[in-house]
Amino acid sequence: MSHSPESPDFEFDPLQSTTVTLPPAAVDWAIRISQLEATVANQWPTFLRALALRGFQQWVEAGALDVAVYYDAEQVPPTGINCRVGGFRLCLIPQGNLSDEVVRIPRETLDDSDHCAHLYVLVDVQEEEDRVTILSSLRRDRLLSHQPTAQRSLNPDDTYTVPVHCFDASPEDLLLYLNCLNPDNLMATVSSTAGVDTPVDPSAGLSPIELISPLGDELINVGRWLRDQIDEVANRLAWTLLPPMTQMDPVRAIRSPVEEIRDILTEISPVVTVPPNARGAYTDYQPFGLPIRLYALTWPLLEADVPEWTLLLCLGPSEGCQLPPGIQLRIHEGVSEATANEPGALLVGQTLAPDSESTYLYGQVVGTWDEQFVVTIELPNGTTLNWPPFIFQLDA
Numbered sequence: 001m002s003h004s005p006e007s008p009d010f011e012f013d014p015l016q017s018t019t020v021t022l023p024p025a026a027v028d029w030a031i032r033i034s035q036l037e038a039t040v041a042n043q044w045p046t047f048l049r050a051l052a053l054r055g056f057q058q059w060v061e062a063g064a065l066d067v068a069v070y071y072d073a074e075q076v077p078p079t080g081i082n083c084r085v086g087g088f089r090l091c092l093i094p095q096g097n098l099s100d101e102v103v104r105i106p107r108e109t110l111d112d113s114d115h116c117a118h119l120y121v122l123v124d125v126q127e128e129e130d131r132v133t134i135l136s137s138l139r140r141d142r143l144l145s146h147q148p149t150a151q152r153s154l155n156p157d158d159t160y161t162v163p164v165h166c167f168d169a170s171p172e173d174l175l176l177y178l179n180c181l182n183p184d185n186l187m188a189t190v191s192s193t194a195g196v197d198t199p200v201d202p203s204a205g206l207s208p209i210e211l212i213s214p215l216g217d218e219l220i221n222v223g224r225w226l227r228d229q230i231d232e233v234a235n236r237l238a239w240t241l242l243p244p245m246t247q248m249d250p251v252r253a254i255r256s257p258v259e260e261i262r263d264i265l266t267e268i269s270p271v272v273t274v275p276p277n278a279r280g281a282y283t284d285y286q287p288f289g290l291p292i293r294l295y296a297l298t299w300p301l302l303e304a305d306v307p308e309w310t311l312l313l314c315l316g317p318s319e320g321c322q323l324p325p326g327i328q329l330r331i332h333e334g335v336s337e338a339t340a341n342e343p344g345a346l347l348v349g350q351t352l353a354p355d356s357e358s359t360y361l362y363g364q365v366v367g368t369w370d371e372q373f374v375v376t377i378e379l380p381n382g383t384t385l386n387w388p389p390f391i392f393q394l395d396a
Helices: 024-032 038-063 140-144 171-181 222-226 232-236 258-266
Strands: 019-021 084-085 088-094 100-104 119-126 130-139 159-163 279-285 292-300 306-316 329-333 346-351 359-368 374-380 384-386
Touching: 019 038, 019 171, 024 038, 038 084, 038 088, 038 119, 038 130, 038 171, 088 100, 100 119, 119 140, 119 171, 119 292, 130 140, 130 171, 130 346, 140 159, 222 306, 258 292, 258 306, 292 374, 306 329, 306 374, 329 359, 346 359
Parallel strands: 088 119
Antiparallel strands: 019 130, 084 088, 100 159, 119 130, 279 292, 292 306, 306 359, 329 346, 329 374, 374 384
């Protein structure tokens, strides 16, 4: 077997620490801004929110990601939406620690669909040490699935109580959301019948690939693609067959997967030549709400004494989105009893560098007709997505 030349592998550390130490100027600002609060009893919580805000800003902008935190530095930070990052509205909530069982969130940040929070962030403020730690976060759509309207009760202070375990997104996940997710994806409302909300399936928004055992007896037979067929496994995992290379239409006003893969193949043509008899398919999925698209193309190689086949993978974002820096595309040798049904040797490994101008990753492998390959994608937070092994059988 063989593989295409690899691009340099880049390490990506989205953030070295979730704790920041505030400079004196940030603490002085928090003291000054809290004194603008007319009600003396509210000055202390205002001070904690101000420290949380400055700490969150420092944490985000110290990372390797190109985002900025916006707020009015001359106004008292409200209990509701207290900052923005791009198109996201955030509600930062100072929280003693994660041992607290519940979190109170302002009602308007959830019920007002025009001015609601996209993300809720728990922040531990250690005011005596001028330190702030980002604990965890919760997406609006996840909150609505955990607590539909019929299951929520309003507290006397105009807040809702949410169990702290619902805040299950790590700081690394939060950075991925802020960089790669469309805020509109978090605005989906829970469907209702007769005025009663129906809880969302916890797997909603996740690809089928995340809901099955990725390795085992199941196989994706790309050999059938040459006969204009999709096998049962690929169909269940939402793969869509692309038209033959000779039938790809000219570019239209609306960019489709066909136009996208044609543009990618044109860009990589100096390295990879795709023949007219090649066939391909693609699948869209949203791990953690991040829209990603994976293309796979295959064709036989009959020039050698032993017939071979090739598999070309291209990983890119769905339309209007971008890949998160640090995402990895890997192609391994197939599973076997010798490897205890785990992927074999790594053949191709590609990583999107934080400063890369590329919008996709690709890799190519070649093997005999009895060889199989395993494709995995690793997100910057360490989550790994696996597909069943790809095989090439023309007569199956």
